[in-house]
């Protein structure tokens with residue numbers, strides 16, 4: 001049962017909106033607040049009042065009067081719903097449909113809260129309503145919900161049309177995949193994608209005196225084939241400014257933009273900011289989105305690193321055309337649990353066979369600290385590794401690379 005905390009007071013409008021919502025989405029049961037009691041500290045009212053209030057807009061449904069029924073629901077015909085509200089209802093339905101498609105592919109992460117934010121408004125009144133529809137199931141879902149809002153705002157400032165114009169002025173991309181292959185054949189060891197990472201939700205701040213350009217240069221000196229730059233600000237203390245600064249500082253390694261991509265707009269933005277590759281997370285993106293985004297990457301000259309964490313995600317990704325680079329994350333982004341045997345598990349048997357047949361390069365990601373760890377994932381079949389923490393924490397990240405591989409891998 002959901003609980004609603006009226007922060008100020010309540011109103012009959014609540015009941016009206018709730019009633020209308022119930023008729024449109026009858027699967028919700030709820031109570032009408034026929035006799036709202038002002039300043040009552042807490043009372044119970046299930047979902048419907050918020051189903052029209054998405055986090056993107058405070059929608060105040062002004063529904064035509066409704067007829068209360070005995071079972072506490074109410075009737076309103078579709079034709080009595082004002083046009084603007086009808087559109088919001090359709091939008092809500094499309095979003096639920098997308099969530100259903102994602103869920104059918106085993107994706108647990110919902111793109112946005114299904115019942116609006118906990119804090120919402122009905123007319124001039126504020127409500128706090130916590131329920132499973134607006135409480136993230138884990139940190140990854142929290143990040144995605146925040147990202148959805150962030151991207152909406154960024155898109156307003158820099159619409160796609162503007163980004164497309166800016167594209168004509170950006171230098172060509174560098175060959176990310178080529179750099180990995182070259183490094184692997186030069187050293188006989190997995191190619192290194194070294195990550196410029198200040199902090200993470202699981203490990204906190206990794207390095208206080210964080211100079212992204214200095215760290216990037218040290219990585220390049222130490223023999224990294226490519227770099228990964230975190231651009232998420234809120235959870236990883238990264239930025240697109242870091243990506244741009246590294247790109248403009250004369251660093252030659254191809255750059256991976258480490259973002260939580262949920263919309264194609266972000267790929268264009270990354271390209272404008274100097275990325276050569278971008279991360280696509282299978283735990284977040286349905287198959288069609290991945291396929292579509294890979295096409296956009298190709299159009300823009302970017303390499304897509306498609307990240308998986310379990311067998312189901314790996315199987316989904318192996319069924320998508322055009323995938324050339326797969327990352328196996330040893331960290332569960334939902335629980336933060338790290339286990340490097342995950343790389344081995346996902347490369348065993350038939351799956352490994354299919355990957356080799358398709359000529360896909362696999363990157364072992366996260367939790368790699370020692371030459372033994374590198375040897376272990378190489379043995380499992382990876383030709384590249386993505387390493388952040390163990391390098392960024394070193395006083396001299398260049399020396400950190402020789403420590404990690406057990407030998408000097410610089411050119």
Ligand SMILES: O=P(O)(O)OC[C@@H](O)[C@@H](O)c1c[nH]c2ccccc12
Pocket residue numbers: 195197258259307329365366367368386387388389390
């Ligand atoms: O710092 P580590 O354990 O070496 O991990 C690096 C990298 O794999 C990790 O940062 C990462 C992998 N996939 C991600 C997706 C989003 C954010 C971060 C990540």
